[in-house]
Amino acid sequence: xxxxxxxxxxxxxxxxxxxxxxxxxxxxxxxxxxxxxxxxxxxxxxxxxxxxxxxxxxxxxxxxxxxxxxxxxxxxxxxxxxxxxxxxxxxxxxxxxxxxxxxxxxxxxxxxxxxxxxxxxxxxxxxxxxxxxxxxxxxxxxxxxxxxxxxxxxxxxxxxxxxxxxxxxxxxxxxxxxxxxxxxxxxxxxxxxxxxxxxxxxxxxxxxxxxxxxxxxxxxxxxxxxxxxxxxxxxxxxxxxxxxxxxxxxxxxxxxxxxxxxxxxxxxxxxxxxxxxxxxxxxxxxxxxxxxxxxxxxxxxxxxxxxxxxxxxxxxxxxxxxxxxxxxxxxxxxxxxxxxxxx
Amino acid sequence: xxxxxxxxxxxxxxxxxxxxxxxxxxxxxxxxxxxxxxxxxxxxxxxxxxxxxxxxxxxxxxxxxxxxxxxxxxxxxxxxxxxxxxxxxxxxxxxxxxxxxxxxxxxxxxxxxxxxxxxxxxxxxxxxxxxxxxxxxxxxxxxxxxxxxxxxxxxxxxxxxxxxxxxxxxxxxxxxxxxxxxxxxxxxxxxxxxxxxxxxxxxxxxxxxxxxxxxxxxxxxxxxxxxxxxxxxxxxxxxxxxxxxxxxxxxxxxxxxxxxxxxxxxxxxxxxxxxxxxxxxxxxxxxxxxxxxxxxxxxxxxxxxxxxxxxxxxxxxxxxxxxxxxxxxxxxxxxxx
Numbered sequence: 001x002x003x004x005x006x007x008x009x010x011x012x013x014x015x016x017x018x019x020x021x022x023x024x025x026x027x028x029x030x031x032x033x034x035x036x037x038x039x040x041x042x043x044x045x046x047x048x049x050x051x052x053x054x055x056x057x058x059x060x061x062x063x064x065x066x067x068x069x070x071x072x073x074x075x076x077x078x079x080x081x082x083x084x085x086x087x088x089x090x091x092x093x094x095x096x097x098x099x100x101x102x103x104x105x106x107x108x109x110x111x112x113x114x115x116x117x118x119x120x121x122x123x124x125x126x127x128x129x130x131x132x133x134x135x136x137x138x139x140x141x142x143x144x145x146x147x148x149x150x151x152x153x154x155x156x157x158x159x160x161x162x163x164x165x166x167x168x169x170x171x172x173x174x175x176x177x178x179x180x181x182x183x184x185x186x187x188x189x190x191x192x193x194x195x196x197x198x199x200x201x202x203x204x205x206x207x208x209x210x211x212x213x214x215x216x217x218x219x220x221x222x223x224x225x226x227x228x229x230x231x232x233x234x235x236x237x238x239x240x241x242x243x244x245x246x247x248x249x250x251x252x253x254x255x256x257x258x259x260x261x262x263x264x265x266x267x268x269x270x271x272x273x274x275x276x277x278x279x280x281x282x283x284x285x286x287x288x289x290x291x292x293x294x295x296x297x298x299x300x301x302x303x304x305x306x307x308x309x310x311x312x313x314x315x316x317x318x319x320x321x322x323x324x325x326x327x328x329x330x331x332x333x334x335x336x337x338x339x340x341x342x343x
Numbered sequence: 344x345x346x347x348x349x350x351x352x353x354x355x356x357x358x359x360x361x362x363x364x365x366x367x368x369x370x371x372x373x374x375x376x377x378x379x380x381x382x383x384x385x386x387x388x389x390x391x392x393x394x395x396x397x398x399x400x401x402x403x404x405x406x407x408x409x410x411x412x413x414x415x416x417x418x419x420x421x422x423x424x425x426x427x428x429x430x431x432x433x434x435x436x437x438x439x440x441x442x443x444x445x446x447x448x449x450x451x452x453x454x455x456x457x458x459x460x461x462x463x464x465x466x467x468x469x470x471x472x473x474x475x476x477x478x479x480x481x482x483x484x485x486x487x488x489x490x491x492x493x494x495x496x497x498x499x500x501x502x503x504x505x506x507x508x509x510x511x512x513x514x515x516x517x518x519x520x521x522x523x524x525x526x527x528x529x530x531x532x533x534x535x536x537x538x539x540x541x542x543x544x545x546x547x548x549x550x551x552x553x554x555x556x557x558x559x560x561x562x563x564x565x566x567x568x569x570x571x572x573x574x575x576x577x578x579x580x581x582x583x584x585x586x587x588x589x590x591x592x593x594x595x596x597x598x599x600x601x602x603x604x605x606x607x608x609x610x611x612x613x614x615x616x617x618x619x620x621x622x623x624x625x626x627x628x629x630x631x632x633x634x635x636x637x638x639x640x641x642x643x644x645x646x647x648x649x650x651x652x653x654x655x656x657x658x659x660x661x662x663x664x665x666x667x668x669x670x671x672x673x674x675x676x677x678x679x680x
Binding site for chain 1 (some may be wrong): 390395396508509510511515538539540541542543544547565566567568569572591592595605606607610611612614617618619620621622623626627
C-alpha cells in the first residue's frame, strides 16, 4: 500500500431535485431536493480495501455510482491519480471508465438475459479495445480460470447459473478490462451464506494477485470488518467515522457507529437485552436535520448538536464527526432520556 | 417480564409437526420440497428455522397454514392444539388462519394491499376475527399500531402503504397479524429486507410480544445471527430435511451436523482479517436433483459411503437436541447437559 491515493474524493455532494407539480410551482413552493451526499471526503490508497457501511438510504450506492462515473456530482470533485474526473474527456475519460469498474448488487438483474456469457465478456473486451481477433477468445478463457468458472460457461445464458456463479460472471466482466479499482456495491448480499464466503474469498484472492484497489460497499458489518483495511461509516450522506477497520469495529467513537455495531447480529446469544440498540429510522434525505444529522436518534445529543454540524476530527485511531466523541469514550457524556418520536 | 428461558421448558407443546412432507409436480416423479420434517413448539417459544434459499423453510410455513394446496401435496401431521391441520377442510382452516395462526411475509413492500389505507387493512382483520363494533375496531387499530411502535398512530390510519418506510410497513404487517391475538405467529424472513438497526427493533418487538401474550413464533431466516439474537430454539434445514435442532445456545456453541458447522464457520468471527473464509464447497442441490442418501453428502467433509446411499434418520438426544447425520461431529461432553 502506498500513501499516494489512487482515488480521492473531496467535498462530494449529490442532490437530486424532485419534480414539482405545476400547482406547487404556481403557489411558489420551493423545489424539494434529495440530498443524497453532503460533502464526502475520502481517499483510497493503491491496493487498499475501503469498506463503506451505513443504512439503506444513507448514500452508499450513490457514492459508488459517482465514483463509477454514472452519477455526476453536484459539487466537489473526484480525482483519479491526481487528475480531476470532471476534466477528463474523450480517450482519457474512456480510460477512466475502464480503470474503475463497478460490480452491481443484484446478479439476477445486472446480466443481460439474452446474451451468452461469452458475448458479454467479448463485448467488454471489444468496447475497450483490449484484445482483437483470437486474443478475445483466449482472454475469455483466462477470465473463466481467474474466477473459477468452467470453460463451457462461454455459450451459456445467465439463467443457467446459480447466484454465486452469476456474481462470478459479473466479477469476470469487470476484470475483463484490467481495471485498477473495483467498486463492489453489495457484492454478496443477494447470495446465500455458504456461497457468500466463496465469492468473498475469490475477491480477496484476486485483489492480492492483481493488486486491485477495492471499495467494498456493504451492509453486512461482519464481512466488511473481515475484508477491509479501513472502514467509512456513512450517515445521511456524510462520513461520520472513518479509520482502520479494527479500530472502528473494536472501539467505535461515533455514537452512530456504536449503535450500528450493537444492532448487527452476532453469534453471541444475547440474554437480557430487551431494548433496541437504536430507536427511530433514518430521516428522509429530503429534510436533513440541521446540526449533527444524527442528533435526532442520538442518545447523547446535547443542545450544541442541534445547532452545529460536527467536523470530522481525529479521535482514537481514526476520524469521527462528533462533538462529544472524547466525552462518550470516557463515559462522561450524559445519556438523554428517550423522547417521544415526532409524529 | 418472565424469564422465558426457564419458563418455556415447562410449558406444553402447542404445535407438533410430525413427518411433514410437502411435494409438488407429478405423483410418479414428485418434487419433494419438505421431506419428513418434525418440529415441536411450546407456548411463548420463538423457534428459528434456518436454511439457505430452496431448503424448504418457507414451504414449511405455508404448509402449516395450508397455503400451498391445491398445487402442492401435504403429508404427515400438523397437530395444532390436538387437531391435525393437514386433514382439515378449506373452510375449517379458514377459521384458524389469521385468527389462531397468523403469518407475516418476507417482503413488506409487496404484501400489503397498495390500494387500501393501512387502518382499513387492520380493521378488516378485526372485523373478520373479533366481535368488536366499528368504533372499537378503530380504537383497537390505533392501539395495535402504537404497540408495534408506529409514531402518531391515530394520524397514520388513513395513510396508504407507500407512505410508510420498509421498517414501518413490516410493523404494519405485524400489527395486522396481531389484530386477532394469534397464539402462533409464522414469520417468514420478516427482517431480511431491512437494515440492521430496524431489524434489531423488529426482533426486540417480536420477543416482547411473545413474552407478553405467550405467543409462539416460528421465525424463518437464513441468518444465524438473527437466531442468536432472539430464538429460544433453532432447527436447521438443508435440502428440505431437518439436519439439526436444539436450544439456540447449545447448537451455536457445539454444532454437530457438518452443515450447521459449515454454516456457522463461514461467518467471519475470530479469524484474522483478510484471510480466506471457510466456505462449504459446491452449491445446494435443486429440487429435482436431491441425492438419494443424505442431501448434504455431496458437499459434506465427513461423508461416508453410507451417507450417499441412505437417508440419515433423525434422532433426539438428551438436552432436546435433534440430529440427522450418519457421521456427526463429536458431541459435547456428557456433564454439560
